[in-house]
Amino acid sequence: MTTTREVRLCVPILARVEGEGALDLVVQDGRIETLRLRIFEPPRMFEKFLEGREYSELPDLVARICGICPVAYQMSAVQAIEGLFGIDPGPWVRAMRRVFYCGEWIQSHALHIHWLAAPDFLGYESAVGMAQAHAGVLQRGLALQGLGNAIIKLLGARSVHPVGARAGGFYAAPPAEEVAALRARLVAALPDAEALIAWAASLPLPASDQDFISVSLRHPLDYPMNEGRIVASHGLDIPVSEYETHFAERQVAYSTALFADLHGRPYLVGPLARMNLNADRLHPPVRAALARTGIVFPSRNMFHSVVARAAEIHQALLEAIGLLAGYRRPAETAAAAVPRSGTGFGATEAPRGLLWHRYEFDDEGCVRRARIVPPTSQNQGRMEEDLRGALEALGLDKEEEALRRRAEMVIRNYDPCISCATHFLRVRVARP
Amino acid sequence: MDTRLRVAVHKFSSCDGCQLAFLNSGADLLRLMPRVEFVHFAEAGFIAPDAPVDVAFVEGSISTPQDVERIERVRANSRYLVAIGACATAGGLQALRNDADAAAWMAAVYPRPAEIGALPVSSAIASHVPVDEEVWGCPVNEWQLLHVLQARIFGVRPAIENDKVCLECKRRQAVCVLVAQGAPCMGPVTHTGCGALCPRVRRACYACYGPAENPNAQALAARFAQLGLAPAAIARRFLSINNAAPVFHEAGIVWRERHDDHA
Ligand code: SF4
Numbered sequence: 001m002t003t004t005r006e007v008r009l010c011v012p013i014l015a016r017v018e019g020e021g022a023l024d025l026v027v028q029d030g031r032i033e034t035l036r037l038r039i040f041e042p043p044r045m046f047e048k049f050l051e052g053r054e055y056s057e058l059p060d061l062v063a064r065i066c067g068i069c070p071v072a073y074q075m076s077a078v079q080a081i082e083g084l085f086g087i088d089p090g091p092w093v094r095a096m097r098r099v100f101y102c103g104e105w106i107q108s109h110a111l112h113i114h115w116l117a118a119p120d121f122l123g124y125e126s127a128v129g130m131a132q133a134h135a136g137v138l139q140r141g142l143a144l145q146g147l148g149n150a151i152i153k154l155l156g157a158r159s160v161h162p163v164g165a166r167a168g169g170f171y172a173a174p175p176a177e178e179v180a181a182l183r184a185r186l187v188a189a190l191p192d193a194e195a196l197i198a199w200a201a202s203l204p205l206p207a208s209d210q211d212f213i214s215v216s217l218r219h220p221l222d223y224p225m226n227e228g229r230i231v232a233s234h235g236l237d238i239p240v241s242e243y244e245t246h247f248a249e250r251q252v253a254y255s256t257a258l259f260a261d262l263h264g265r266p267y268l269v270g271p272l273a274r275m276n277l278n279a280d281r282l283h284p285p286v287r288a289a290l291a292r293t294g295i296v297f298p299s300r301n302m303f304h305s306v307v308a309r310a311a312e313i314h315q316a317l318l319e320a321i322g323l324l325a326g327y328r329r330p331a332e333t334a335a336a337a338v339p340r341s342g343t344g345f346g347a348t349e350a351p352r353g354l355l356w357h358r359y360e361f362d363d364e365g366c367v368r369r370a371r372i373v374p375p376t377s378q379n380q381g382r383m384e385e386d387l388r389g390a391l392e393a394l395g396l397d398k399e400e401e402a403l404r405r406r407a408e409m410v411i412r413n414y415d416p417c418i419s420c421a422t423h424f425l426r427v428r429v430a431r432p
Numbered sequence: 433m434d435t436r437l438r439v440a441v442h443k444f445s446s447c448d449g450c451q452l453a454f455l456n457s458g459a460d461l462l463r464l465m466p467r468v469e470f471v472h473f474a475e476a477g478f479i480a481p482d483a484p485v486d487v488a489f490v491e492g493s494i495s496t497p498q499d500v501e502r503i504e505r506v507r508a509n510s511r512y513l514v515a516i517g518a519c520a521t522a523g524g525l526q527a528l529r530n531d532a533d534a535a536a537w538m539a540a541v542y543p544r545p546a547e548i549g550a551l552p553v554s555s556a557i558a559s560h561v562p563v564d565e566e567v568w569g570c571p572v573n574e575w576q577l578l579h580v581l582q583a584r585i586f587g588v589r590p591a592i593e594n595d596k597v598c599l600e601c602k603r604r605q606a607v608c609v610l611v612a613q614g615a616p617c618m619g620p621v622t623h624t625g626c627g628a629l630c631p632r633v634r635r636a637c638y639a640c641y642g643p644a645e646n647p648n649a650q651a652l653a654a655r656f657a658q659l660g661l662a663p664a665a666i667a668r669r670f671l672s673i674n675n676a677a678p679v680f681h682e683a684g685i686v687w688r689e690r691h692d693d694h695a
């Protein structure tokens with residue numbers, strides 16, 4: 001006679017992410033029957049209330065979608081506006097936007113590595129708990145996070161929802177003394193950034209070997225950030241405006257975030273995808289620091305994301321240092337905008353991956369329709385696929401606690417940013 | 433006995449930008465640890481949503497039926513409840529849906545809207561439970577939050593400034609963008625606290641800190657009209673980040689109707 005045992009775990013597990021999620025896991029006969037990552041972001045419906053707003057308001061409005069990566073939203077929006085209106089903001093603006101974006105990568109990655117991810121790998125519940133035993137690591141991380149914020153403030157006056165950026169450029173240019181002082185601090189932080197790469201590579205990262213598609217921007221010269229074509233590891237290479245021809249979003253009943261597929265398959269965006277597709281665009285010192293770790297990109301181990309984040313902090317520091325060398329205040333900080341009707345497209349690399357925008361404008365420059373595809377919805381399908389593989393590799397006969405811990409670690413590794421609602425991930429493991 | 437202040441940070445519908453002020457205060461935050469115990473702060477790794485606390489910081493607006501129940505539990509468990517940010521104090525940018533046909537909106541974004549539970553309006557925390565302190569801003573900054581924490585450590589009410597952004601500009605000797613550029617600056621009706629960031633980068637304030645005490649919104653709107661702003665553009669100035677704050681909402685609707693009359 002067989003007894004039916006059903007185990008229901010209802011644990012608030014996913015601390016240290018931005019958003020509310022749940023994981024349903026049903027294991028039967030040693031197999032995963034159901035695995036669903038549920039996101040209950042109460043929809044804030046940005047795409048709808050952008051309708052009727054003027055282009056000049058967009059950078060401030062779309063920033064409010066995410067407090068961790070407002071610069072990314074601002075930069076994708078201005079690219080869409082400028083592309084349609086035919087504005088060329090010129091080399092000063094282009095350089096300063098990259099600097100601005102470097103600030104966001106540094107603060108967001110430092111936040112993720114230290115506040116959200118490190119406790120997983122070092123066996124703590126929170127970064128505060130690490131403060132005693134790993135004081136040096138935490139201080140280094142907080143200092144890098146602070147430097148990222150300082151870069152954003154230099155051009156945006158504050159780091160969350162900065163007020164400096166506009167279509168065409170910036171409202172004002174920082175004084176040369178401020179730039180020089182900050183640049184010196186960035187130079188002084190280089191050894192820390194290098195050390196961070198070595199430290200990240202030395203963490204006890206689980207082994208994992210998965211076959212997945214990486215998607216990111218690619219630029220002829222630069223490591224991608226503010227511009228480029230959309231490429232994928234299996235051969236796709238398209239302009240930003242053709243995103244919708246190849247990628248489709250679909251709704252699933254258990255999640256308020258739409259899932260995105262590339263030709264019907266899940267795919268990865270974010271630091272590891274960028275690194276897998278653009279390692280040849282890294283500054284030589286970053287390549288050298290990575291070579292010393294022995295980790296080779298492209299990598300099929302998803303946990304190398306944390307190393308990729310550390311490498312991108314180093315890359316962003318070097319990039320900002322280079323761009324701020326010989327800084328001069330320009331005569332004009334923004335190119336003039338003359339509205340035009342039509343559709344504009346923008347895509348940049350948010351810290352968490354490709355952030356794609358499309359706006360239709362009327363001839364007064366007001367939005368008729370908007371569509372925004374954030375990184376986390378693109379990664380949702382991949383996260384489920386990864387969870388399946390990772391839990392099977394761990395062994396489905398393991399204790400629920402062990403399954404829960406591994407599942408959390410896998411999800412957090414994507415740095416999901418589900419900026420709405422509470423932060424609970426409830427796991428229900430049903431084992432009939 | 434542990435005499436530390438027991439603190440919770442709760443999130444409702446929001447962008448996470450306000451609670452980020454805690455994580456952005458880095459070393460200052462760690463220095464407060466001997467005095468403060470985070471009991472619940474999910475993003476930082478502390479999970480105990482229903483534990484009793486001395487101070488609860490609440491970010492985000494109420495926008496689902498579950499939120500309504502949850503905020504009551506938060507209130508019941510907290511001695512002092514502080515609403516932080518435009519979402520929690522005025523319903524946030526997402527309150528723009530309050531004046532619209534939310535069902536039609538949802539249908540436009542989601543193929544199967546019936547599967548998503550959302551209330552037709554996004555509302556401030558104080559419309560649901562009594563709030564002991566409101567800290568305005570989108571986002572609030574590190575200094576505002578650390579100030580509240582320090583005041584509560586000493587058991588006093590935080591001293592929150594009630595000036596307008598205008599006064600802050602004068603104090604910091606920023607050039608007035610309304611006078612010098614004819615820019616439609618919301619500084620004369622906006623609550624201070626940011627340090628007059630926008631005028632200092634030579635742009636008009638867009639009122640992310642919400643209405644100041646006794647703002648003369650209609651007079652400022654009339655001034656914008658003199659500057660040449662169309663009624664619809666004036667309405668948008670007020671119906672933005674803090675669109676559901678009553679004075680802003682009222683002024684915005686008046687000008688939006690004027691636009692509709694002309695159209
Ligand atoms: S008030 Fe602004 S910064 Fe704060 S959570 Fe709401 S949208 Fe984000």
Ligand code: SF4
Binds near residue numbers: 597623629631640641
């Ligand atoms: S000046 Fe106005 S819009 Fe700018 S940060 Fe201050 S309150 Fe917000």
